[in-house]
Amino acid sequence: MLRWILFAVFVLIVELYAFQAVKTLTKIRWVLIAYQILSLLIVVYMFYSFATQFDRSVGQTKHTLFTIGLFLITYIPKMLLMVFMFGEDIIRIIGGFLKEFVGTTDESFLTTRRKFVSQIALGVAAIPFLSLLYGMTKGKYNYKLHKQTIYFPDLPDSFDGLTITQISDVHSGSLDNHHEIEHAINMINEQKSDIVLFTGDIVNTHAWEMNPWIEAFRKIEAPAFGKYSVLGNHDYGEYVTWPSQKDKNENFEAIKDLHRQIDFKLLLNENVKLKKGNDEIALIGVENWGVGFKQAGDLAKASEGVKDNDFKILMSHDPSHWEHEVKTHKSNYHLTLSGHTHGSQFGIEIPGYFKWSPIQYRYKQWAGLYENLGRYVYVNRGFGFHAYPGRVGIWPEITVIELKKASNVA
Structure with a gap:
């Protein structure tokens, strides 16, 4: 009261x-x-x-x-x-x-x-x-393409020039314009990347929120190395009161199945090896792990069978995972892909010159590329929106990352 x-x-x-x-x-x-x-x-x-x-x-x-x-x-x-x-x-x-x-x-x-x-x-x-x-x-569907090239001295030769398209934080329960979503998916397909990665939060809470959008997201074309995804904090149904634990569990299983329905392979604390020629890299996907949020992610379990000297791409929804565990881990996780912050959906950004959002007082890594001792994390600004039904200054993002061998730098 x-x-x-x-x-x-x-x-x-x-x-x-x-x-x-x-x-x-x-x-x-x-x-x-x-x-x-x-x-x-x-x-x-x-x-x-x-x-x-x-x-x-x-x-x-x-x-x-x-x-x-x-x-x-x-x-x-x-x-x-x-x-x-x-x-x-x-x-x-x-x-x-x-x-x-x-x-x-x-x-x-x-x-x-x-x-x-x-x-x-x-x-x-x-x-x-x-x-x-x-x-x-208009702003909530003002999709921007962010391109980033990252150089690694130990990138396997066969993967020199590998391109990754990343999306994150779809929040399908908030979406309301099929034409704009179709346009964004066309943008994804136009990139012709080697692999497509989705770093979590497919819904706000309920699996049924995605039902009107399944056909649209299924149109994301499967590239040479496939389409992979992980879960975000909103995918666990933690923010509502459920009639029973059974209802909550059934919703969680239905959310996991959504990834199958849009032809993404959901990685649940597991990894796959991407092979090209005589080389391979490890793609590792953890469940959500965030400071102040659900910590279901198990990096050790997700990395089983991965050797310390393997080249590793980690999908982890919350960038605080990189800050608190990944960037100082004894094993080198070369590139981590995250989302979660949405860039607060509000801020000022002049590419290459200035970037500010209130979310930076909560997260050290909140939008774009960050590096620590040769390890990188890229934080996607998000595909959808949540809470505030719009975006000001920090626009929805489709990311394209190219991996290059450091010795090829001119």
Whole structure:
């Protein structure tokens, strides 16, 4: 009950300051009334949705995604308005003090400045509003192709030039546009890579979420070395309340079977050898292992039969696994492919120059390529989306990685 009271107080304060900004700019009665009615409807809808639609036995749905998106697109801009107007209130208090005791404050100047601050505040607030709106309508399907070449001195000769297409974090329960998904899958097929790897989170929670998308993802063409996948933290059904353990187990088995239905070989703490000519490399897939998340991954079991001097590609959904175990492991795991972070689905990225997202304060490796003593991890920014139904600045990603023999560097 306390959290709802605190939430209501927060909403009330934000709304009061936002209304003051609007009221400073216009005295037209019908505009102010329309603004108040719209704000009230949004508040009522959100309280209703948060109170009745967030069902722990169901988990994330398109309705809850919309509600979260509506909350963000409404209150991030209004919170910016509040910051500006609160700052102006502080200045006005100081001005009132000066007028009372010193007599140096011009009231007309204060009024003019209040209007100017409101104009600036609304202009600034328009930036996140328009960005979040774009992210929910277009940005979530603004697929970007990221290409990366990585050099290894001990890459077997036959695999010099091997290309890998990686996708991650499909979150099929959030997807809602078949045309855009078909376009993304066409992008995958156009790369003509030697192998396709999917690094987990095929659903938000339930196996049935993938049913409308099976035919589309089955169209991902099988290249020379095949299509392989691993599980992510959302694939275990950990974030809802189940009627029984039996229901949870059946859902988990159905999720694993989804990979078969889209013609991916699911690696469950196991490995396969990719052979070309007289050479081979080990492709190792662990179940989810993450700090603060389910740790079903067993690197030792997954690496059974793999020799220390074998060239190794590891699929592990959560990059914290690389940070906490893989990068310092006695056996050299040359390249780890991860996802999980989504790049927070929000940030600023200028390729080759600048990259920022709030997720970087949680994960050291959160998007792109990282290296430690010749061992690499690549973190895919994610194919789908979750929680916030959009993307701003950190766009959905299809990755193509080429492996090259270090001696071939010009």
